[in-house]
Amino acid sequence: xxxxxxxxxxxxxxxxxxxxxxxxxxxxxxxxxxxxxxxxxxxxxxxxxxxxxxxxxxxxxxxxxxxxxxxxxxxxxxxxxxxxxxxxxxxxxxxxxxxxxxxxxxxxxxxxxx
Amino acid sequence: xxxxxxxxxxxxxxxxxxxxxxxxxxxxxxxxxxxxxxxxxxxxxxxxxxxxxxxxxxxxxxxxxxxxxxxxxxxxxxxxxxxxxxxxxxxxxxxxxxxxxxxxxxxxxxxxxxxx
Numbered sequence: 337x338x339x340x341x342x343x344x345x346x347x348x349x350x351x352x353x354x355x356x357x358x359x360x361x362x363x364x365x366x367x368x369x370x371x372x373x374x375x376x377x378x379x380x381x382x383x384x385x386x387x388x389x390x391x392x393x394x395x396x397x398x399x400x401x402x403x404x405x406x407x408x409x410x411x412x413x414x415x416x417x418x419x420x421x422x423x424x425x426x427x428x429x430x431x432x433x434x435x436x437x438x439x440x441x442x443x444x445x446x447x448x449x450x
Numbered sequence: 451x452x453x454x455x456x457x458x459x460x461x462x463x464x465x466x467x468x469x470x471x472x473x474x475x476x477x478x479x480x481x482x483x484x485x486x487x488x489x490x491x492x493x494x495x496x497x498x499x500x501x502x503x504x505x506x507x508x509x510x511x512x513x514x515x516x517x518x519x520x521x522x523x524x525x526x527x528x529x530x531x532x533x534x535x536x537x538x539x540x541x542x543x544x545x546x547x548x549x550x551x552x553x554x555x556x557x558x559x560x561x562x563x564x565x566x
Contacts, residue, residue, distance in 0.1 A: 380559040380560065383554060436547075437506070
């Protein structure tokens with residue numbers, strides 16, 4: 337079975353602070369894909385990043401960065417210099433490559449206060 | 451490029467009534483998914499279509515839920531009769547499908563259903 341755990345339910349920060357969201361996953365597959373999605377109050381899930389299991393390079397995109405550590409089964413997400421527009425629920429998800437089933441964590445609600 | 455479209459955005463019904471949701475995927479996407487997202491939880495897959503065929507409906511409560519994608523493009527999800535516990539956001543997603551590496555799912559805005 338595959339499982340995604342986001343231990344942090346809610347995080348509240350002041351604007352310009354950095355915030356790191358934890359994601360730990362479980363899978364027996366050797367090939368899999370990890371994702372982060374953002375769900376703002378409007379409700380739509382917005383795709384942020386996709387990483388496959390063979391690529392452990394960390395990635396930076398603007399104020400967003402991701403740290404993939406296969407040894408600890410973690411795929412953490414950091415927002416640098418947070419802004420009010422970053423307030424949303426963030427979901428980590430795991431996709432199996434054989435049947436393309438996507439399993440989501442419970443999400444972390446990030447609130448950025450001005 | 452237009453994203454995944456869903457309608458209606460909001461629906462309020464009484465229990466035992468019927469309701470239908472519509473989804474139009476991104477053009478060219480072969481795979482279409484319906485998810486149910488209960489407040490405070492991550493989305494859970496209800497059904498997955500590849501073109502107009504069902505790939506996985508193991509989590510669909512078939513006694514009351516049905517879905518179709520007759521021409522391999524638009525899809526409709528129906529609940530009949532609705533129960534209080536069906537109150538949730540129903541999300542539609544699509545992906546190119548097929549070969550590995552073309553499986554990022556893109557989501558629509560969702561339909562928020564309230565059953566009274």
